Amino acid sequence: MTQEEFTEQLAEIKSHCNHWGKQVKEASRRLASRAGMSKLIINDVEARYLLFSGKEVTLDGEPAKIIGFHNRFATVATLGHDGPYREAQFAWPTVQRIVETQGGQFKS
Secondary structure (H helix, E strand, O other), X not given: OOHHHHHHHHHHHHHHOOOOOHHHHHHHHHHHHHOOOOOOOOOHHHHXXXXXXXXXXXXXXXXXXXXXXXXXXXXXXXXXXXXXXXXXXXXXXXXXXXXXXXXXXXXX
């Protein structure tokens, strides 16, 4: 498996994982196995990035993005296209719940 194929398949994990932690780690373990590696180490920061970066979300009805993957709390920030820049912080489990059950519609 080439580095490019590995990178593409890791991106595929991001697009197909809808659950926190265990599924990401299991998918990365399978990918590492196919790549001939004994183990692919994935930490919480990488898991958060894989699951939530690029998700289409809103904050109070405005387009937003999830940032702060290295932080203890997530930041949901508006993109500032249709109004003033706003942001709100949420616990990571709350981010997961809102993305999964409320379609990523955050309220500050």
